[in-house]
Amino acid sequence: MTFKTLALCGAAAILSAPPAAAQPGQPAPVAQLVGQVDIPYEQFTLANGLRVVVHTDRKAPIVAVSVWYDVGAKHEPAGKTGFAHLFEHLMFNGSENAPGDFFEPLKQIGATDLNGTTYFDRTNYFETVPTAALDRALFLESDRMGYLLGAITQGVLDEQRGVVQNEKRQGDNQPYGLLRYAVTENLFPAGHPYAHDTIGSMADLDAASLQTVKDWFRDHYGPNNAVLVLAGDIDARTARPLVEKYFGAIRRGPQTQRPVAPVPTLPAARTITLNDRVAQTMVSRYWAVPGVNDADAAALDVAASVLGGMASSRLTNQLVRKEQLFVQVGVDNNSYAQVGTFEIYGLVRPGVDPAVAARRLDAIVADFLRTGPTQDEVTRAVTGRVVGRIRGLESVGGFGGKAVALAEGALYSDDPGFYKKQLEQLATVTPAQVRAVAGRWLGRPALTVDVVPGQRAAYAEAKVPPPAQPVAAAPVPAKGTRGPLPAVAELKGLSFPAIERATLSNGIKVVYARRTAVPMTTAVISFDAGIAADVANRLGTQSLTISMLDEGIPGYDAIALAEARERLGAAIGTGASPDRTTSSLSVPSVNLVAASSLWSGMLRAPTFPDSELPRVKAQQLAGIQQELTSPYGLVARVLPPLVVGTDSPYAKNRGQGDAAAVTAATRGDLAAFHQAWLRPDKARIFVTSDRPLAELTPVLERAFGDWRATGAAGTKTFGPIQSASPKIVLVDRPDSPQSIVAGGTATPLRGRDDLLPAGIANDALGGDFLSRINMNLREDKHWSYGAGGSYDHFENAVPYTLRAGVQADKTGASLAEMRRELADYVGARPMTQAEFDRAVTGAIRSLPGDYETSGAILGAMQQNDLFGRPDDYQATLPTRLRALTIDQVRGAVRNSLDPKRFVWVVVGDAAKVRAQLDTAGLPVEVIPAGAVAGGAAPQAAAAK
Template sequence: MKKFAVLASVSPCALLLCALAVPAQAQVAPATLAKSVDIPYQEFTLKNGLRVIVHTDRKAPVVAVSVWYDVGSKHEPKGKTGFAHLFEHLMFNGSENAPGDFFGPMKEVGATDMNGTTYFDRTNYFETVPVSALDRTLFLESDRMGHLTGAITQAVLDEQRGVVQNEKRQGDNQPYGLSSYHQLDALFPAGHPYGHDTIGSMADLDAASLATVKGWFVDHYGPNNAVLVLAGDIDAAQARPLVEKYFGAIQAGAKSPRVTAPVPTLPAAVNETINDRVAEVRIERSWVVPGLSSDDAVALDVAAGVLGGLSSSRLKTALVREEKLASSVDASNSTFAQLGLFSVEMNVRQGVDPAAALKRLDAIVADFLRTGPTADEVQRYVARSVSGRISGLESVGGFGGKAVTLAEGALYENDPAHYKKELTTLAGETPASVKAAATRWLTRPAYTLTTVPGARAAYEEAQVPKAATVAPAPEPAPKNTRGPIPGIGAAAPLSFPAVQRTKLSNGIELVYAQRSAVPLTRAVVSFDAGVAADVPNKLGTQQLTLSMLQEGTTSKNSVQIAEATERLGATLGTGASLDRTFVSIAAPSPNVQPAFDLLADVTRHPAFAPAEVARVKNVQLARIGQELTNPSALGARVLPKMLYGAGNPYAKSFGSGDPKAVAALTRDDLVGWSQAWLRPEKAKIFVVSDRPLAEVKAALDRSFGDWRGTGAAGVKAANAASTPSAAKIVLIDRPDSPQSVILGGLPTGLNGSDELLAVNTANDALGGSFTGRLNMDLREDKHWSYGVYGIFQRSAGAAPYVISAPVQANRTGESVAALRSDMQAFTSTRPITDAEFQQTIAEATRSLPGDFETSSAVLQAMQTNDLYRRPDDYYATLAQKYRAMTKAELDAAARKALDPNKLFWVVVGDAKTVRPQLDSLGLPVEVIPAASVAGAN
């Protein structure tokens, strides 16, 4: 196997060959981009079989630690579905020499991008930590690899089983949330390793015993069944002694055998229809296709993109844009180690015959299989895909960074550099190769699932375990055999890039920072508008206007805009916060000038063609319909008016709008809003790029410098006198909900432009982190929820406190009571403890380098500082501010801001189950049907 030399002084361009620095006016070819991707690495293997891969990236004083185990749901035998995922959770609950949960000691080191995931082929754990914390991190990872079973008690098993079952309920509670179970059951024969969902069944999770769970660990989590990747400010010479020290003594264990997982073909087409509480008919058509090792997998990626994945794709163009048979359509190819799933998914527009829509979809797919893609379609997909890969590889860790890329190749293909083969194959795809692969696999019989509006079938619930007649004797605490958990070295300072400000020739302010890790430019045109500028009694005007920007300009139609974006390898987007409206683009820096030209065209010259307005309006109405079936979206449509008071501009935060108002919007409404708010006087442009400021400014001047506003500028209304809701409960009745979504609202009297550092830091111990009391109580202690958080919902003119708690339906009332009790204790009888204070300050200071590793994080920070009127070097001064804080200061800030007696609640759940629970809480309860929420403004 080829080894790539790693030098101690790797340049910031370590990811890519710096030869990519071509003139900005030239458009880089996708194949050139693909060939430039390079992640140099070294590797070694311990005597116990642990494979270790090291990549050096010196851009920040952090190291990504990623441990991948060769065990996933495909390894689960009948009766043990969900075991791999259950064990992912158990391995966060402490080990023999590091009792307690994994999050506490990692929080102290300032870990970022910390998580674990399970899927068909693997279980992985990852965190990005300061270099000074690497000893502690490796100790903890090695302890749960080699010293775990003694820490798994019946109480720990019961706790994490409950958390996993609530994770399952949370997914199942979504519209269309049961479709994947039907898909896998139909596509795979009984007993096929890929034939069941990773989350498992309630019955199998119920049946998991302490003995079987411990046996599962012994069978799958040895060092010789794992890959460890270290990526960041480290090299192999530094890494080897550390890995030997912490992992070398762990005994080799069993190794997962490669399961037999042939690609099945259905003997005949299968069609199934199910009912769900959804707004639109959804048709999903699926095939099982080859996996990662097959070249056909890449060709099928291209086929999916051309068919339905790209914005310019054939299905989107025909079914959504031109013929208006669907409100949305997508195609995807999900590639796993041994096989994949190719799917086409269409939401049929209301009033359209689903059979007619499906017939047309089939005709488009058949035409694609007959003729294949064009060369331009292939190249557009390649450009977008490679650009996306480059963007993701700016991170050393996380869900898609360099450590993940190397680990995946090593585990699945025995080649950490397998990504190079994928990119080479991708760059070499032709219309003929894509057509051949698509014909091979998509002409086979398919499984088609149609989900229609209606009452769901009875839900498979977990069973309450029978109480033991004799309480089991407590298990003896394991003896510490490895000494204390290592300490942490001195925290490295944050090197936040210098922010420069200048102006374009027409006066638009440019706020710029340089980051050279990857040849990528990110730009945001930010307008002083936002939800607060939406039109009273016409809520949804802003969103429809923004949706129209990419649907045609005076020189390009929607397909031409999509094609131009894809050729550049760019990502073009729009969005809004409560205070600001955004148009953004990210593109490889060699394409910066045409990217800025495209950004300027959609921002400055929207056509608002009447036919397109009518079409996009219908899409937005369909989205509103979806929101009215989604539990979290239902709550979010009711909460703002209660939180801010009806007359407050922020109360207009109302999902995708009022359906009656949106239906009545005209082209003139959109033109008027655009001219009033999307204008140069209200704009600032924020850019993070590897290109120098002078070059970026010149490019923006060519695109935006001659822009002048038309007509009168919009003026935001002053806050009208309004009163937030009194303490009460609003119950939104959503039948057949296995979970309830609880939202708590608390007006605080704070503004986002205030200095909120103290109160936000205090909240870390209450609701702002995984280890916050709200989450630890309802998730870890009571295991009634998959995750609970509370945040200050910050905007320029307000900062109310909002709690989000999805909980199992039969614990809804108790959960509200627990949240109220936790809030009361935090502000009175049990303020921040010394341990919480020290842990919070340690995390806040040590996490800063990891928090701002990527250009997207820097770009967001620049906008946040500007909105809240903070100095551009605000984050560079944060560590000093944190270290100067006292516990008394945080206690006082929390008591002043948080009055639990003013909490009100929005609960989305099944009223027949939930109402009796809520009636016992001593607050007035108002029940409203989900259908009535549409007019809640």
């Protein structure tokens, strides 16, 4: 979110008895915060070269298993771009002794945080599993490391090639989606290891033969090129014999050689202009810089934060708040193992000359290079980065937990504890260092890439057409040379924390759970408002109101408020679901008192200054225009009112609102919404913390206990849902290489109903990777990168929606398949016993992983409150799941879904798609993307 210096306005007219000006106090020193980050580990290396790192964390009966291979895009020679990523997909399709999708046996053991990724420097695979299922996870990981090639057939290759090409289409289909190719291809010289994107080219993916991909595996995926991290309910003494058992017999492979990858300097400044169907011109600057192991990396991180990475950054303050030339700016230092990229980007405000905006951006950067940052800027930047690392370390695995920190250090820096060195380097960075390092690297010629509104160039499609009727790869029989999959030992049940409660003196209820894994406090204040409370015929009022909450409070303008939060390492955000409006606080517990004072001021006494309202409105209008260029943004604006009916409060769930209403909104409108909805009698506070409730309650009492509501409270009225008649609405978005097919229907269910049977039923229909719709469109047909569906759980309605991104030439066929799968599941092919058993067993076994983090606990507490569940609802789930019968589950889906009542929205290129839809037997309406209801902004609002 962006801010500007405010002309302060008194809040007494808005709220009664506002709190005194917040006094943030002295934040904890950075060195103290750094000292709180520690991931003890042990390591050993097998005779075949496999490096193993073990971290013990007994907070839950789960273990994160993370395997990182020293192979990524930088290892790909010319003609083989995208091979590392293609192989990431192939390694999920089964191995010689565990054929079929790896998701099947991992689902059976309740794996969570299950995925794989590829980037320039590595390919990784990870899952968090119950401790009792660790043997099976290690068997599976070792089998695809040492026993894979026999399971890779031409059919498997063709299948996953199609999936990857649709993943590429999906990314390319987004606004600004082609920018990444222009950057890598022009920032690095031809032949440089970092000169191409991870996804690769369509032509190289087309050219991948069965022999070439098998040779690629032999060259790169040996144990001596891998790091295995086990983090969680495990220790090295227990881990070593297990790892020896499953990985010890795998032979070494050729040693991956680190390619020569110098940091290039452009001989002269270079400018690339891309035309794209975007809402705003994007101006960006790029430099190649040193990577993560270089002594300059920490100073470059700080420079990025000070320039554009913080709420109070130089570029944000000057270009967004004061001069209002941009609606958004950002700066990132992306550190890879051998090089990095430093990027500065901004979305030009509509009506502003991009050349003028770009010159001012360059001038501010040049001034920063001359003068450097202040000590306060450096301290705030370092605090934010250190606290961000602390937040991420509550999880043992996943995309950013402790296993990731250890694996990155081991693979990139030959030191699992390298994260600590990085933090220590950050803590000692000085303003002089930042100035010198920024000048050394950003003073060189830059690559400029401008993305401007216009028609895209012709898309480089795949040249090898898929079969007219593709079929799933033929199953490969298990060789069985390693014996059966290990059995799962007796699992420990979920240990959901005890919920405690308190009541503030004004009646606000506090719901609390103790979590001691990290020294953080996270709190959410939830108001009974939500998108359903948005002002009828003035949609966007709620979004604009909560966007203005941090534009100033008594004693603080927006910049001062942002700086105060940054000194404390406090993340304060706002959001809304269909039923609730929320504000959240996450802060090191040592800084909680000061942070809660700022938080309370933002909620109780926002000044809503008239001087800043035009800018924030312009930013929201720009966001609306961006929604009209985004395929999923268009679906989100069009589908809800068709499913729940235009009269339902839930029909307001359409992005950031109506442009005309946002343009016309006044300060009085925001103050009125705040008074009616964001008030203590509609509030409840949810907290997780390492500090006891007895210590937190006085803090919350000082912050909120004397808050009194004034005026009449807002009300929401829900009547019967009147869905639109079944039809297809085709939103014409030209130049789309992929279509989004989305369908929805109302159901008779409501939020406080027992939705467990319906949730289990949906697991096999659209709720899981192994669901019928995903396996059909992704794995069998390879027309999609992913497809699925869900019951949308609102307090007063539970609509069901399906979504799939599909290649443009298969739009009509994909819609037909989705409709067929729905009809079969409700009718002739209901959930099978095997699907039922898999869903129930997976749901029970995944519970400890599902509720590992404070964020998950906090979410569960809010859901329990919203839907009237007891505090121990999660603890009762194993018993309730075991009691379900297949007849109950089949009945739940049969009684709630009528395939003939679905209404469909397709976002794609009408010139390519319309004829495909005419055979569906449903009326087809075509509307241009720019004409989606509520999207067109009055011209006067576009210019400053």
